[in-house]
Amino acid sequence: MGRISKGVACSVEGCGERAVHSLSLEETRILESKGYSLAAIHGRVYLCEKHYKEWKKARKKLDKFEKWRMMR
Numbered sequence: 001m002g003r004i005s006k007g008v009a010c011s012v013e014g015c016g017e018r019a020v021h022s023l024s025l026e027e028t029r030i031l032e033s034k035g036y037s038l039a040a041i042h043g044r045v046y047l048c049e050k051h052y053k054e055w056k057k058a059r060k061k062l063d064k065f066e067k068w069r070m071m072r
């Protein structure tokens with residue numbers, strides 16, 4: 001979790017930016033549902049700053065949706 005060492009590229013296909021965060025494959029299913037292709041390395045997905053923000057945004061939305069669903 002968290003910060004990772006230098007030199008790892010973002011796992012989003014076609015991105016190629018330097019990755020700054022690593023997440024588990026499970027956590028990044030959200031991005032795949034948004035249409036991103038991810039190339040996991042040993043079950044880990046590495047994200048650059050931009051895609052990490054995308055992921056956080058997507059997760060926030062999901063959290064809201066989950067809460068909304070639970071309230072009903």
Ligand SMILES: [Zn+2]
Binds near residue numbers: 012017049051
């Ligand atoms: Zn990226």
